[in-house]
Amino acid sequence: MNEINNIIEALRKFRDERDWAQFHNPKDLALALSIEASELLELFLWKAADEADADKIKEELADVFAYAFMLADKYDLDVAKIMQDKLAKNNLKYPVTKAKGSAKKYNEL
Amino acid sequence: MNEINNIIEALRKFRDERDWAQFHNPKDLALALSIEASELLELFLWKAADEADADKIKEELADVFAYAFMLADKYDLDVAKIMQDKLAKNNLKYPVTKAKGSAKKYNEL
Amino acid sequence: MNEINNIIEALRKFRDERDWAQFHNPKDLALALSIEASELLELFLWKAADEADADKIKEELADVFAYAFMLADKYDLDVAKIMQDKLAKNNLKYPVTKAKGSAKKYNEL
């Protein structure tokens, strides 16, 4: 079994021991993911870009990953595979010659 | 090299070919992660919990993972390790005997 | 002075008594607004659509309005006016004949 499957397996076990699958419909998982991403963001509020507390980032980022992995599991997505596909797509949307050194969105390049 | 490191390595290569590291300060990465999580959430808006388009979820979830992995890289975090630590912590916050079948937050259990 | 200006005036006074204008750049105000909207959303997590606590909604919605009004003030926007303009635009994007009874986005109608 690979590394990501091991993580997902541990998350499933934690969930099932608590009988939480009943709450984990896709919509609420997406809500939870968005809420955790916002808690991570709050660590940077009113601060310079590098002033957030690294220990707290570790905690909030783990929460983000937990819901992201559970959503991947819910939709039977292979995380390594969807990342490869996304990079292949973004390679076309953001060709190096046009995108180099620019923070513009692909539709403004 | 393991599975997650391979993903992060591919993300780094994509970023560096475009000279984008200059934009990827931690605060803006956290903003991007939160924005992508919100785009994923939008797929469920005005819909029942299981009515979102699975193909679009694949796309938006890949974007979420991209920024989550880049933040992990930025703070030198081992994703498998922070997930283990989080589950160990949550095991104490949500003991099976108290949390089973309940969707309450740990501080309301 | 009108009703909304009175609210904005009270928010400004609160801010200036604490010398907080130095933190209130537009980007961090937008972060704060997004974070408060997410805290409001959290009141609905794992719940049916009408099960959120109304007292807590009052609190979180007030926080959302606080940052929304401060952003309006920062950009010198007349809230009543931008709402009128938005409704006029949406009237064209969502004509009654096409949009009636449909939750689709304008570009899918």
Next chain:
Amino acid sequence: MNEINNIIEALRKFRDERDWAQFHNPKDLALALSIEASELLELFLWKAADEADADKIKEELADVFAYAFMLADKYDLDVAKIMQDKLAKNNLKYPVTKAKGSAKKYNEL
């Protein structure tokens, strides 16, 4: 009728002409508010604090206000009143003597 009631009345009329009340349960309104706040935030992504496009901010902020006012209406909240109550509470949480010139949260002051 006062200024805010006029705005809410116009929003209700727009909604009812399109028979959209059926979709506007509180949970989806909170989702929509959070999504719009995130679209506003995106205008600042990869940018310095004052580089966002003011015209786009006007548009996104109007969307934020639309859902915030509709949630206030849904819970029968008087916006001017909840703002007054919030400021009174925050006055206790953030006393001028402690909070002046500090961006810390009340529980860290």
